[in-house]
Every structure is written in C-alpha cells, then in structure tokens.
Amino acid sequence: MTSRYRFAAYLTGATAARTGDELSGPAVLLLGVGASGAVAGSTLLAGLTVAAAVGGPVLGALLDRSPTPGRILAVGLIGYAAGLAAITALFGAVPFALVMGIAVASGLLAPAIGGGWTAQVPALVPAQKLGRASTLDAMTFTAAALVGPGLAGVLATAAGAPVAMVVAGALALIAAPFAWRLPRNREKQRPRFFAAATVLVRNPALRQSTATSTLSCVGIGMAFVCYPLIGEQRLGSAGYGTLLLVGLSVASLLANAVLSRRSYSPDRAVQLSTVAIGIGLAGAAVAPNAPLLVIAVALTGIGEGPQLASLFAVRHREAPPEMRAQVFTTAASVKIAGIALGNAAAGPLAACSPAVGLVAAAGMQVVAAVAHPLWTVRKQLVH
Missing domain, CATH: 1.20.1250.20 (MFS general substrate transporter like domains)
Known part of the structure; x- marks a missing residue:
C-alpha cells in the first residue's frame, strides 16, 4: 500500500x-x-x-x-x-x-x-x-x-x-x-561529475538506445517545425497544424497505455518504434487529404510514446545505481540537443517545402533504425 x-x-x-x-x-x-x-x-x-x-x-x-x-x-x-x-x-x-x-x-x-x-x-x-x-x-x-x-x-x-x-x-x-x-538515496558512492558520459558510451545497450533516440529526435525536431506549415498548406490554417501535435500526443498516450499491460524487449522496441515514427512522418509528407494526414500523424505518436517508455526501461536496467540520475539527465540533455538541431535544420527545408522537411525527418528515422544494431558492435569485438 x-x-x-x-x-x-x-x-x-x-x-x-x-x-x-x-x-x-x-x-x-x-x-x-x-x-x-x-x-x-x-x-x-x-x-x-x-x-x-x-x-x-x-x-x-x-x-x-x-x-x-x-x-x-x-x-x-x-x-x-x-x-x-x-x-x-x-x-x-x-x-x-x-x-x-x-x-x-x-x-x-x-x-x-x-x-x-x-x-x-x-x-x-x-x-x-x-x-x-x-x-x-x-x-x-x-x-x-x-x-x-x-x-x-x-x-x-x-x-x-x-x-x-x-x-x-x-x-x-x-x-x-x-x-x-521522495525516498532517501541509499547509495554511498560519490560518482565523478560527467562520469555518466563515459557510461553512456561504454555500455552497449545505453549507447545503442541513446544514439538511436538522439538521431530520431533530430527528425522529430524537424517535424515539429513542419507540422504547422503542413496544416496551413493542406488544412487551411497553421493553427490546425498545431492541433496535429495534440493528435500525436493522444496517440502516444494511448499506445503507452496498451504497452503498460504487456511485457516486451525494450531494446527491440526502441528500434521498432523508430520505424513507426519514420513511416508516420513519410505518410504525412505525401498524405493527399486531411483524414490520411491525421492517420499518419497518429502513427508517429504510436511510435513516439513507446520509444520513450522503452528508453526509460533500458536506462533503469543498465545504469549503475550510484549514478542513475546522472545517466538519465545526461541522456536527456543529449536528446534536447538533438531536437534543437532538428529545429534549426528544419527552417531552410520547410521554407522550401514542409513536405521536403517531413521527408528529411523520416529519413533521420531510417538512419536511426538501420544504425540501431551497429552500436553494439564494440561489445562483440571486445568479448
């Protein structure tokens, strides 16, 4: 209780x-x-x-x-x-x-x-x-x-x-x-400042999930800039484009509600959810009408929610207890940087065409998903 x-x-x-x-x-x-x-x-x-x-x-x-x-x-x-x-x-x-x-x-x-x-x-x-x-x-x-x-x-x-x-x-x-x-910290060790960066690089599972999600976040940062412009272009108002983000969040919330009742491999789920995000972004780029655009955005949300939940599961499993907070906050900082990079890169692309920006965002998901298995190669070579 x-x-x-x-x-x-x-x-x-x-x-x-x-x-x-x-x-x-x-x-x-x-x-x-x-x-x-x-x-x-x-x-x-x-x-x-x-x-x-x-x-x-x-x-x-x-x-x-x-x-x-x-x-x-x-x-x-x-x-x-x-x-x-x-x-x-x-x-x-x-x-x-x-x-x-x-x-x-x-x-x-x-x-x-x-x-x-x-x-x-x-x-x-x-x-x-x-x-x-x-x-x-x-x-x-x-x-x-x-x-x-x-x-x-x-x-x-x-x-x-x-x-x-x-x-x-x-x-x-x-x-x-x-x-x-919140409960007291029972760990007695005093990790060095910035020690989590070493852990994120050396631990294969943490390296894999952090690299994949950061690349994915570059694309997500692009998409957030493009959605209002797509709304203005295809739905008649940038405000409707902003509402697409609400739809994305609803789909994400529902997907995690379903996921919370099932057991799954979080490492594999990071990759599969990234694929779902990419398909959704590509679909939004080419959707010819409002209903298909909404479906595409919802698919992006279905991928985005489980991706975050799976990231948390991997970090909880792999992070050393004495530096768990540092691992979480350092990895979050890297993801924030990825989103900021995507925001900046999306400007010129979206000015050319918001659809082009979404295609580029989908391309980042492809890169992230394809590279996902490669981040553990070092572990195999060492052992």
Missing part, C-alpha cells in the same frame, strides 16, 4: 512539473513575441532550452551524490518557478540581456523536471514492476505535452502571456512538495 501511494504521489508531482515545463516554453515565446517581436521570443526560448541541455549532467551528479535527492529536485523546481516569475516581472523593465541571463539560469534547472524525477522510480517500485512503472512515467511526459502547449495558448489568448507564465511557475511549485518527500 505504501509503495502504491508513493508511486501515485510521484506520478502526481511529475505530471504537474512536466506540464509546467511544457507550458513554460510556449509561454516564454509568447511573452517575448507579444512584447518585443519574434526575435526576442525565440531568443529567450533558445536560452531556456540550450541551458537545459548543459545543466543536465551537473544536476544529475548532484542528485546521485545527495542522500536526499528529492530535496534537490524540490529546490530546482522552486528555482525554476522563481526564474519564470522574474522573467515575467522584469521583461521590458530592465535590459534584455539581464532577462536573457535569468532565462539561461532558469534553464539550467529544467532537468529537475525530466530525467531527475525519472531516476528516482526504482526506489518506489519493486524490480519486477519497473517496466510498467517506466511506461507510466513516460505517459506523464505525453500527458504534459498534450496539455501544456494548449493551455499556454488558451491562457495567453484569454488573459495574456504573463498569466501563462505565472501558471507554469505555479505548476512547478505544486510539484515541489511531492519531490521533497
């Missing part, structure tokens, strides 16, 4: 934190665009995102070294909320460089919302239930991706971007007490 209660509390806190994170990105963008134009908004968002990629390894090492990792997560969430509040209050009242500095500092704390939470799951459930717990944990990301951006748009339209920023910070604060009560 206690274990169930604790994991239910974990899911509640993680969902609140991740919804706040998914809401904060669009809210920061809308705040900057509404007050100073597209350049200010995109620059603020870039600062927040890039800093999150940099901060992951450091925060992960701190979590692994601390006997009370939940309290570090709670402090990180409070700091992130404070950063969002400061950006909201100071934007337009002080030099933009100062606001940008606050955005970067806040972004360094963002890994407390993602991998830092996930690394605590093994302390909450028995080992035989870790696979299902990983799937449920992945579903909190999907639910947040479904609710956060839409909530940002509704709040910004109805009450203004500052209100969306305040709500994002409030969700982070709501999650803080749930983080504070």
Whole structure:
C-alpha cells in the first residue's frame, strides 16, 4: 500500500512539473513575441532550452551524490518557478540581456523536471514492476505535452502571456512538495561529475538506445517545425497544424497505455518504434487529404510514446545505481540537443517545402533504425 501511494504521489508531482515545463516554453515565446517581436521570443526560448541541455549532467551528479535527492529536485523546481516569475516581472523593465541571463539560469534547472524525477522510480517500485512503472512515467511526459502547449495558448489568448507564465511557475511549485518527500538515496558512492558520459558510451545497450533516440529526435525536431506549415498548406490554417501535435500526443498516450499491460524487449522496441515514427512522418509528407494526414500523424505518436517508455526501461536496467540520475539527465540533455538541431535544420527545408522537411525527418528515422544494431558492435569485438 505504501509503495502504491508513493508511486501515485510521484506520478502526481511529475505530471504537474512536466506540464509546467511544457507550458513554460510556449509561454516564454509568447511573452517575448507579444512584447518585443519574434526575435526576442525565440531568443529567450533558445536560452531556456540550450541551458537545459548543459545543466543536465551537473544536476544529475548532484542528485546521485545527495542522500536526499528529492530535496534537490524540490529546490530546482522552486528555482525554476522563481526564474519564470522574474522573467515575467522584469521583461521590458530592465535590459534584455539581464532577462536573457535569468532565462539561461532558469534553464539550467529544467532537468529537475525530466530525467531527475525519472531516476528516482526504482526506489518506489519493486524490480519486477519497473517496466510498467517506466511506461507510466513516460505517459506523464505525453500527458504534459498534450496539455501544456494548449493551455499556454488558451491562457495567453484569454488573459495574456504573463498569466501563462505565472501558471507554469505555479505548476512547478505544486510539484515541489511531492519531490521533497521522495525516498532517501541509499547509495554511498560519490560518482565523478560527467562520469555518466563515459557510461553512456561504454555500455552497449545505453549507447545503442541513446544514439538511436538522439538521431530520431533530430527528425522529430524537424517535424515539429513542419507540422504547422503542413496544416496551413493542406488544412487551411497553421493553427490546425498545431492541433496535429495534440493528435500525436493522444496517440502516444494511448499506445503507452496498451504497452503498460504487456511485457516486451525494450531494446527491440526502441528500434521498432523508430520505424513507426519514420513511416508516420513519410505518410504525412505525401498524405493527399486531411483524414490520411491525421492517420499518419497518429502513427508517429504510436511510435513516439513507446520509444520513450522503452528508453526509460533500458536506462533503469543498465545504469549503475550510484549514478542513475546522472545517466538519465545526461541522456536527456543529449536528446534536447538533438531536437534543437532538428529545429534549426528544419527552417531552410520547410521554407522550401514542409513536405521536403517531413521527408528529411523520416529519413533521420531510417538512419536511426538501420544504425540501431551497429552500436553494439564494440561489445562483440571486445568479448
């Protein structure tokens, strides 16, 4: 009963934190665009995102070294909320460089919302239930991706971007007490900072899943830029294109709900889900009408949800217990960098044709899936 209660509390806190994170990105963008134009908004968002990629390894090492990792997560969430509040209050009242500095500092704390939470799951459930717990944990990301951006748009339209920023910070604060009560860390070792990077490279299963998912994320980053343009081109409005992302999240959530009730090989599932994502992206590029476009996007979601759940399962299985948090946050930082690279690469391609951008995104899935078996070659040579 206690274990169930604790994991239910974990899911509640993680969902609140991740919804706040998914809401904060669009809210920061809308705040900057509404007050100073597209350049200010995109620059603020870039600062927040890039800093999150940099901060992951450091925060992960701190979590692994601390006997009370939940309290570090709670402090990180409070700091992130404070950063969002400061950006909201100071934007337009002080030099933009100062606001940008606050955005970067806040972004360094963002890994407390993602991998830092996930690394605590093994302390909450028995080992035989870790696979299902990983799937449920992945579903909190999907639910947040479904609710956060839409909530940002509704709040910004109805009450203004500052209100969306305040709500994002409030969700982070709501999650803080749930983080504070997470179990103590029983491991006594003190891993080196950035030691997880070595583990991710040397462990064949971790190397394989991280490389495959990062390549896949480059393509997913491309697709997120192209979907609104495809919506404008084929559905009559960029807003409808944004709704395609909602459909993707719904399909992802449903796929993980089914997956949570079945046993499977997470290593194989990473590859198969990447193939499904690629087929969906290719289908969206050539879909001649709205129904087929929606089906293609749904197929992408059916692949994306299980890919994340399988990644979590591999990391829980392979990561050394004394540096589990660092492995999760470092791998998350690499994936964030992959998405950012895809976002940047998609611009020129989408300007030429959003369909071309989606074909390129599908091509990245092919590369990721075909290369998937190759990342374990080193293990075979050594042994």
